Amino acid sequence: MENQSKIISKNSSPFFNTNTITQQVIFVLLLVICISGLISPPIALVLGLVAANISGNPFLRFNAKAINILLQLSVIGLGFGMNVNSAISAGKTGFLFTVASIFSTLLLGLLIGKWLKIDKKTSHLISCGTAICGGSAIAAIAPVIKSDEKQTSVALGVIFILNSIALFLFPAIGHWLHLSQQEFGLWCAIAIHDTSSVVGAANKYGPEALQIATTVKLARALWIIPVALITALVFKNKSSKIKIPYFIGVFILAMVLNTYVPQTALVAPYMVALAKTGLTITLFLIGAGLSHTVLQSLGVKPLVQGVLLWACIAISALLSILYFI
Numbered sequence: 001m002e003n004q005s006k007i008i009s010k011n012s013s014p015f016f017n018t019n020t021i022t023q024q025v026i027f028v029l030l031l032v033i034c035i036s037g038l039i040s041p042p043i044a045l046v047l048g049l050v051a052a053n054i055s056g057n058p059f060l061r062f063n064a065k066a067i068n069i070l071l072q073l074s075v076i077g078l079g080f081g082m083n084v085n086s087a088i089s090a091g092k093t094g095f096l097f098t099v100a101s102i103f104s105t106l107l108l109g110l111l112i113g114k115w116l117k118i119d120k121k122t123s124h125l126i127s128c129g130t131a132i133c134g135g136s137a138i139a140a141i142a143p144v145i146k147s148d149e150k151q152t153s154v155a156l157g158v159i160f161i162l163n164s165i166a167l168f169l170f171p172a173i174g175h176w177l178h179l180s181q182q183e184f185g186l187w188c189a190i191a192i193h194d195t196s197s198v199v200g201a202a203n204k205y206g207p208e209a210l211q212i213a214t215t216v217k218l219a220r221a222l223w224i225i226p227v228a229l230i231t232a233l234v235f236k237n238k239s240s241k242i243k244i245p246y247f248i249g250v251f252i253l254a255m256v257l258n259t260y261v262p263q264t265a266l267v268a269p270y271m272v273a274l275a276k277t278g279l280t281i282t283l284f285l286i287g288a289g290l291s292h293t294v295l296q297s298l299g300v301k302p303l304v305q306g307v308l309l310w311a312c313i314a315i316s317a318l319l320s321i322l323y324f325i
Contacts, residue, residue: 041200048287077275079254105131125155134194158306185212
């Protein structure tokens, strides 16, 4: 994500030029609105997009790091609202889907990348981001394949654009098809790229959907490790370090405390409330990093690959959930 921040800072420019103080005041006011709890996570994303494209983001150099930290803390906080037994049940349900969808997506991404003649590293990053957990997967795989700044940034841009669309599209489709909370939670965990949008969409759909989606998505995120190892072999790079998502362990600890330590009930509601506020801020910052110049710099072919992969995984996962579960 730090690579994304660098490339965005070079290419970003708002439609209206304002001085730094004005930008900071506008940005902070919008941030306060997000913290207030008066708006939902999807609306926070829109406010971020508005800020990026109208007045600009004066704190862009901190954007990627803030998103990473806030998302991890928010996920840990959500663990205080979940039950271990329910999480294990949800994890078992999503395991086979996770394995099948990850490797079929990676294979399909390879084929589409060759067909569209996309740079091999960019194509692989987009495939990994779609298959596992969006920006986190790209951040972990990028040093393994030694991708350059542009390759990493293009992949991140594609994933975050589709993520933003998913936050609005998936709940609407879920209600249209009358999906149960269990069905929707499983579907969005498999078919939405980044954890932030998975949690945001599931939270909008309902509490059961949120628990299932978060658990399945984080279990899916652990596949970063084997996929990174396989990637190192394929790209013949044995020296790169793999970024392990350690915060998932803290999320599991929070669930254990909430399930087996009665005293946790005194603080759990506050932790969950803070986590949801953190998620709202995270989505605001994601939107604030997507200016019009960043969107224009991505190129058509990588975006086409991302859309095709996303459509395939979303449709196949939905059909499987509806007819085979």
